[in-house]
Amino acid sequence: MRGFRIKFRSEEIVVTPDFRSSVTIFYNSSNGYELSVAGIKGFGDDALDTFWIKSDMHIGESIEIEIINADEQVCSSPTCVKKLDPNPLKLSEKQKQQMLTEYLKDFYLLEAQLKKKGVL
Numbered sequence: 001m002r003g004f005r006i007k008f009r010s011e012e013i014v015v016t017p018d019f020r021s022s023v024t025i026f027y028n029s030s031n032g033y034e035l036s037v038a039g040i041k042g043f044g045d046d047a048l049d050t051f052w053i054k055s056d057m058h059i060g061e062s063i064e065i066e067i068i069n070a071d072e073q074v075c076s077s078p079t080c081v082k083k084l085d086p087n088p089l090k091l092s093e094k095q096k097q098q099m100l101t102e103y104l105k106d107f108y109l110l111e112a113q114l115k116k117k118g119v120l
Contacts, residue, residue, distance in 0.1 A: 003070030013052045013076040033057040047084035
């Protein structure tokens with residue numbers, strides 16, 4: 001089976017197929033870019049939310065991702081494991097509206113930056 005190895009700063013982690021995992025780079029207008037390497041292990045009431053890396057990224061930093069033969073690897077220990085909330089978005093209508101307002105603010109900021117660079 002295939003897994004992946006990630007090198008970021010001085011960290012190197014291996015994630016095997018035991019986890020439904022993802023590598024994501026988020027952008028928001030207040031914090032800039034954030035790298036997240038996370039996964040879910042198990043199903044239903046036994047599902048666990050796991051994180052290996054959750055870190056801000058700075059200009060000049062890079063990430064190396066390698067697809068590996070996971071049969072020959074041991075999965076790195078997650079830095080955070082918690083029970084997965086089956087209903088993660090328990091928000092009031094006001095909170096939902098605030099969240100949507102923030103998303104729109106981020107969208108318009110990114111749109112303006114891409115137009116300025118001539119991408120859009």
